[in-house]
Amino acid sequence: MPQRTHHQAPPAALAAHALTKHYPVRRTARDLTSRRTRRVHAVDALDLTLHAGRVTALVGESGSGKSTVARLLAGLEPVTSGTVSLHGDAVRIRNYRSFRAYCADVQLILQDPFASLNPVHTIRHHLTRALKLHRGGMKGARLARALDELLEDVQLTPAARYLDKYPHELSGGQRQRVSIARALAARPAVLLADEPVSMLDVSIRLGVLNLLRRLTDSRDLAVLYITHDIASARYFADTTSVMYAGQMVESGDSESLTQNPAHPYTRLLISSAPDPDGPPEEEVPSTDSGDPPSLISPPPGCRFHPRCPSAMERCRSEQPPRAGLGDGRWVACWLYADPAGETATAREQEPAS
Numbered sequence: 001m002p003q004r005t006h007h008q009a010p011p012a013a014l015a016a017h018a019l020t021k022h023y024p025v026r027r028t029a030r031d032l033t034s035r036r037t038r039r040v041h042a043v044d045a046l047d048l049t050l051h052a053g054r055v056t057a058l059v060g061e062s063g064s065g066k067s068t069v070a071r072l073l074a075g076l077e078p079v080t081s082g083t084v085s086l087h088g089d090a091v092r093i094r095n096y097r098s099f100r101a102y103c104a105d106v107q108l109i110l111q112d113p114f115a116s117l118n119p120v121h122t123i124r125h126h127l128t129r130a131l132k133l134h135r136g137g138m139k140g141a142r143l144a145r146a147l148d149e150l151l152e153d154v155q156l157t158p159a160a161r162y163l164d165k166y167p168h169e170l171s172g173g174q175r176q177r178v179s180i181a182r183a184l185a186a187r188p189a190v191l192l193a194d195e196p197v198s199m200l201d202v203s204i205r206l207g208v209l210n211l212l213r214r215l216t217d218s219r220d221l222a223v224l225y226i227t228h229d230i231a232s233a234r235y236f237a238d239t240t241s242v243m244y245a246g247q248m249v250e251s252g253d254s255e256s257l258t259q260n261p262a263h264p265y266t267r268l269l270i271s272s273a274p275d276p277d278g279p280p281e282e283e284v285p286s287t288d289s290g291d292p293p294s295l296i297s298p299p300p301g302c303r304f305h306p307r308c309p310s311a312m313e314r315c316r317s318e319q320p321p322r323a324g325l326g327d328g329r330w331v332a333c334w335l336y337a338d339p340a341g342e343t344a345t346a347r348e349q350e351p352a353s
């Protein structure tokens, strides 16, 4: 699939700034005596911007906080701190009404379409409900036309063949297409897709990703694509951001980031991916050099340092600053900062003498 080249980023549809989520951990007897509340640092100070007509991939291994980011952006959980803004306005979800209004703009698709579709209801029922909820007062011929259009949009045609089926009568790929159709019923500006193809058979993943790409382009959707699979991110996403242990460690144009990864963790992900040149492949193997750290007491300094082949002394104690690598790419790693602690960007911006 040809990646589009963008000279100028379109305005932000959804933006998160310093997004943080800490979950309290059930207190043990020892915590009670020490009066300490232990917390899981699921997401820490994450910045993320989604643009209309673009796919942004969020890549990282299991437990790195990807789904937590999706739930925060979808307004399903309150943030611990940080802000989310939609078309430049700070999002505040206070009640069901404001949540519903937000959902009309920001829709979430999950990994397992079986779990998100109700087995006792037909496809017609699911889509009709979504249409009535988001487009109000639809019935008769208008409703019938909208149902047909939704299924055509996800290439389930003729629509009549699918409308009166139950979720279990469809294939996994068809079920995921129905979930996408249901999300489209809201006419959202933003689609958050949390591992949308990882439960599907390898042979049909590409079809669903291609469908999402077409919808991104034709609807000017801002899409977040969450995945373990950095090879599929390269294929499918304009921008790729890499998460490690609740933090973002590197971000940039997908092609350049995957061709020339800067962060040692991104390099590790790519070297363990099956084939970075090919289309999405089978389940990506877990990175075998070490385990992800505890998120209850994350390592000090750079969270990747215990597994990093290039770890230096300061990596153990000081959080690495972001270093700009040009063309919107950046990496948070001490390897790219000069000894004085200034980042590459700071150096580049110094006037030439």
Ligand SMILES: Nc1ncnc2c1ncn2[C@@H]1O[C@H](COP(=O)(O)OP(=O)(O)OP(=O)(O)O)[C@@H](O)[C@H]1O
Residues within 6 Å of the ligand: 023, 024, 040, 041, 042, 060, 061, 062, 063, 064, 065, 066, 067, 068, 069, 228, 295
């Ligand atoms: N409700 C919760 N309460 C406590 N801890 C949680 C909660 N939800 C998530 N966590 C923890 O937050 C961390 C991040 O979880 P998250 O589900 O966001 O990871 P993920 O990157 O989506 O992983 P996967 O690839 O396996 O889906 C994990 O350590 C998880 O155990």
Ligand SMILES: [Mg+2]
Residues within 6 Å of the ligand: 066, 067, 068, 194
């Ligand atoms: Mg997840």
